[in-house]
Amino acid sequence: MARPGRTRPATLRMIAESAGVDVSTVSRVLNGSPEEAARAASRETVASIRAWAARLDYRPNPHAKSLRTARSNLIGVLVPRLSDIVLAMIYEGIEDAAARHGWATFVMNSYDRPAEQRARAELALSRRVDGLVIGDAHSDAAFVDEMAARKVPFVLVSRHAGDHPSVTCDGYKGGRLVAEHFLQLGHQHVGVIAGESFASTGLDRTAGFVDRYRQAGVDVPAVHSAFDTAGGHEAAERLLRRHPRPTAIFAVNDFAAIGALGAVRDVGLRPGEDVAVAGFNDTPLASELPLPLTSVRSPTHEMGARALELLVSVMEGRKPVSECLDPELVVRASTLLGRPRGYGRLTERGL
Amino acid sequence: MARPGRTRPATLRMIAESAGVDVSTVSRVLNGSPEEAARAASRETVASIRAWAARLDYRPNPHAKSLRTARSNLIGVLVPRLSDIVLAMIYEGIEDAAARHGWATFVMNSYDRPAEQRARAELALSRRVDGLVIGDAHSDAAFVDEMAARKVPFVLVSRHAGDHPSVTCDGYKGGRLVAEHFLQLGHQHVGVIAGESFASTGLDRTAGFVDRYRQAGVDVPAVHSAFDTAGGHEAAERLLRRHPRPTAIFAVNDFAAIGALGAVRDVGLRPGEDVAVAGFNDTPLASELPLPLTSVRSPTHEMGARALELLVSVMEGRKPVSECLDPELVVRASTLLGRPRGYGRLTERGL
């Protein structure tokens, strides 16, 4: 395509001709560290080259560089869906950290469909990414095992699978925190909205919650669901039809929790009073809802940034060490309405 | 960086040697349309080349191609913030359409800070993007005017500025729809949470609302705010301190509206009953909130897709025609509680 009016970007050759040196000298001066530059040319030559580069507004052509070095400085990021704010925040963390390393990233939605995951990964690979951050791993690990077999450098984020390197938030612990909270409030009949059955996040959070209740001698019904409000709504309806009816529901993410609040309201009960509801992730909305939502805070931005750092160590051939970050329970009205004494005690104890 | 174990990708040369033809023939066969391929080689040669390409799992090296053709097939996308679901949905639309054209996109957050906008745009340009979709234009148009002066192919999305090509949703009309709705419900004392003063979205929506009320002989106070829940909360507090107190509030986006609902509750009033609240964008949450939110639906995904198509025409040097898509009012409980008759009438009339 013609770019009418756009002047051609400066090249090393143009600088070399202006400064009266060879293009290889220019490359060494402009590319390397100050020491390398000093080794490559005299002080005046270095100064002259730098001056010309600035004057001509030189920017290295990334395609030429990548072609020559077989590195793209490009990272591909796979997520279930970017319009899920949790993934968007994780991606922001990835993007921030990548920028610090001089890498560009590009994201792709897989909608959690295996065919899309593969297609998107192939696209990324055909773009010659140096590595992949995978945020949509399924717990069967089929797709990520393939990537590993092909020696593609990658890390998982948010969800873990197999024993591939990953940065996650400790969902099991988070689930236990919620169970602990519900038990302290005296709830004996509870339910879990467990999310998709292929996502380690939902599975871990559910397991932590269920295990803690089992320790207290209570069996907990768990129903799978989509991760969005509609999924939470539908799952909550099913839980609320049970006998005895649960007095508290743990949804493994905030959107499902919001759907659950809607379902509680729709069956004529008072959310937060008749039925306590807790979510997970502590998205920015949780605190601002008309009924503020109790939620387990997960460090989304940090998770993304740490995942990128982990990818660095994978790409450098170091032995990667997976990380599992700590969650934190944030108690709000959705589990406390009508129980002001409980509220006081809990906040004092730092929950 | 060494990629231990990763086999080198196939090249045109490898195919050429396997098939016993010149690399240029392979290029013509693999690149062009079927007709061009037919013109480039005999049927058997074409078949043989295709077979070898498949066998060797050939994927063109994008860096070599871009270096040679001076096109990157890369589109840069600038947004205020990707963790704003509205922008995330617009981006999904852009991404979808770009994929159909065989383009890759990468997004960057500017956080609506001019310095970041420039820095991110420079980054994109240094990556040699073929074009830019700008979702964070400020109404002063300073930054986008610069881009235009530099002949960078770009389009605006979501917000317009100057007379640069853009795809937006008709905010003025949307604001009028809400005003109409409030007037029908009998609200004489209303207020607007107007969003950031630099964003055409908030300005247009506010103007439409204010103008319609002015026609009815009512002056409407408008306060600027951040676009998030906290901003809406704070702005609503200011509106609620006025005398007479507004009985209805229009927030120019759903998150601000949710913040407003929280503020109404915090001053001891009943959201939706004592104070009606309407938002804008009809994000997926709106319908699932414990108090379902009246909101103006904007076609976010479509806006993104149309913006990408518009960018195509800009890049092809055609005269771009800006688009302004139609909004639609979706009435829910947040403006109807305690007014069931109004509800019936309004839904019958298709509002």
Add this chain to the structure above:
DNA sequence: CTGAAAGCGCTTACAG
């Protein structure tokens, strides 16, 4: 300290 050369993997006039 500096240069000359080769080559990364493509595309595309030019020639036959």
Add this chain to the structure above:
DNA sequence: CTGAAAGCGCTTACAG
């Protein structure tokens, strides 16, 4: 129908 050549803008041994 097919080939040979040039060149996109870099980097990096190799030489001096």
